[in-house]
Amino acid sequence: MLRLEGITAGYEGTRVLRDIGLEAKEGMATVLIGPNGAGKSTTLKVINGLLHPTGGRVVFQGNDITKIPAHERAARGIASCPEGRRLFPLLTAEGNLRLGAYSPRGRAAAEETLASVYDLFPRLRERANVKAGRLSGGEQQMVAIGRALMSKPTILVLDEPSLGIAPKLVSEIFEKIQQLRKGGLTVLMVEQNAYQALRIADFGYVMQEGRIVMDGPPDRLLDLEDLRKAYFAIP
């Protein structure tokens, strides 16, 4: 479905990513874990097109999309839930959701998708007319995920969905992501909260200092003693 091949990227001269290769397979939940500053978010920016790599290829559904701008990638079905959520604070919750359906594939079915997003997150139906900037962290995350879903995506790319929200809501958000994946959506997720992320994943990659250092099915990654020590702080 989505593949990175030998990606090298960075910001203004500093190289952040070195030779990154990974694949998000269709219908699966793939997670990318690793400590702060490992380059996880940068990897997602290469995927959604906000950062152009200096080397390597991004392949989506068999097509090389390395040179395609971010807005066209979104229109092709790569929906992003970016780091820090990046909602439009002055638009209402529903205004944010509706904008998610901007591209033709989303617009055609906007009303139905909106109803299904409200079914997934009933809380948002009550908060529909509240400006996004006034929502709680958890509600904002729901809007961000809902907004990404509004485009009727082929793949949902999530950057740290557990960041900055109440612990009680974290497991709820993960449950919903799992629910979406069971509904057939391909998911690629970056998380610092590695333990919970791996529990809902089909495959995992571990990043460290701009490289992929390990990969494998989640139970194998969870078993690795050194990984536990390094990333999960589980003695």
Next chain:
Amino acid sequence: MADFVALFLTDLVLGLLLGCVLAVIAHGLNIIWGVAKVVNVAHGEFIMLGAYGAYFLYLYGGFNPLLSVPIDAAIGLVVGMGFYFGFLYRELRGKESMGLQSELVTLVSTFGLSLVIVNIAQSIWEHPVGILWSPGAAQVGPVPVPFGGLYVAVVSVALIALTDLFLTRTYLGNAIRAYTQDIPATQLMGINPTVVAAVGIGMGFSVTMAGGALLTVWLPTGIDPTKIGILYAPISFVIVVLGGPGKMWGSLVGGLTIGLIINVGQLFLGGSIALATAVAVLTLIPILLFRPEGILR
């Protein structure tokens, strides 16, 4: 005393009517500045071009200023988009947001544009020219209400309402509002930032030039290229700041405030419009001190 009441009411009504047209010319700036984040120092010159547009349509087509509004608006849309691609596109392409540096680039480039336009205009048109259009007036009690000013006020408010509907009810309009808040996030929604910026700026120029056409009704001494830009650009900036940049109805609130202060104010300032205009501009100080986000919340 009865005389004074009649004068007061007349100035009140005229102030409101003038306020509407001031609102619409400031509205163009509000869109360009508040929505597209471009500081258009050449704003006054585009008001002037709109006024000349109305003049030539009157001269060669017999159009009254109201009829030239849609044509001026269409020209403004094209001019605005041309301005975006000619001056701003290369600077803004790939930018995550309008930083201070980009705003300065817009400021300098529009300042240059303003000098070019005003000097060309002054060398072509040496004398003020005017449009002869007087649809009459109605007497309401002691107050004469000029139909010209009334029609212009109605069209002005309608234009503001239309832009507000466009920005809040359509996909493209909401995309423009989103662009103001977070450019990379709009891209993740599948929105092409170049298209959105071009439409936003085009729309601002469109309203500005349409406003210039409407303003001609309020220029009894004709269109004077040495005066329009100098007078109406600062007033527009004041109105936008009063109402709150980026707030569509803020233009109307600011415009009515300034219109009233100028017209009613001169009644108490010995009939001096210049002094009343100075007072109107001074209202900026308390507003910036106590409500920097503008009158509208």
